Amino acid sequence: MVETRDAEAVIRVRDLAARFDGRTIFERVSFEVRRGEVFVILGGSGCGKSTLLKHMIGLYEPAEGGIEILGERIDRMQGAARTALLRRIGVMWQSGALFGSSTLQENIEVPLEEHTGLPPEARALVARVKLGLVGLSDAAGRLPAEISGGMAKRAGIARAMALDPPILFLDEPSAGLDPITSAGLDALIRQLARDLGTTFVVVTHELQSILAIGDRCIMLDKEARGMIAEGDPRRLREESENPVVRAFFRREVLS
Ligand SMILES: Nc1ncnc2c1ncn2[C@@H]1O[C@H](COP(=O)(O)OP(=O)(O)OP(=O)(O)O)[C@@H](O)[C@H]1O
Ligand SMILES: [Mg+2]
Secondary structure, three states: OOOOOOOOEEEEEEEEEEEEEOOEEEEEEEEEOOOEEEEEEOOOOOHHHHHHHHOOOOOOOEEEEEEEEEEEEEEHHHHHHHHHOOOEEEEEOOOOOOOOOOOOOHHHHHHHHHHHOOOOOHHHHHHHHHHHOOHHHOOOOOOOHHOOOOOOOOHHHHHHHOOOEEEEEOOOOOOOOOOOHHHHHHHHHHHHHHHHOOOEEEEEHHHHHHHHHEEEEEEEOOOEEEEEEEEEEHHHHHHHHOHHHHHHHHHHOOO
């Protein structure tokens, strides 16, 4: 955690509103993600975490507001410029989604094949390096069906890192994992942030994870239809006056 208050913002979300068929999921959402930090988006099921992530990577068009990634307005870009910007971010979806009929090694080579002019030997080498980073060197030749859920999550991260993106988005990386595997994944995320300087945007509602990996976070709330907290999760746990935020961080039942 080498961040200071003045660290450069690599993502800026301004007054963002998300609506589907006239129904507001959230509005007036504004925050910045700084270079090299692990930034957590948290909140209960259905509050719009995945929706926010999809806006941030340009999959959904904002009903209001805008999103700047690495200095560019992703919500206004099209064509080749948009593709070039998207190449600079890596995404691991909630569902994981490795290609089932390809080995882990091949899974990681896919984005390299699509987006780089690297020859096959170089692609294979890069894929092996990425698998090594997430501790899967020995599983390179296995199919997704032949590995555990925790290994599949790590393989998903390795694939998201294939093109060396400065920003990685992870949607619920530890969902469905046992506590020990989940803690291992948290340690991996922290290690990658520290060693590679990668900026992470992680969606989760697991308190242990948030406290273990998050430099800063925002909390969304379904009833409030927007942000109800922003800051260092450990400080929010100690200091927040908002009853919903307190209830979440202290595992209290809302009265
Ligand atoms: N493409 C869409 N069209 C219509 N409604 C949508 C769409 N995407 C999301 N929603 C709605 O937006 C709300 C927020 O969904 P979202 O998936 O962002 O929640 P979440 O916070 O990620 O929940 P979870 O923790 O369960 O993953 C839900 O009510 C969902 O039905
Ligand atoms: Mg979600």
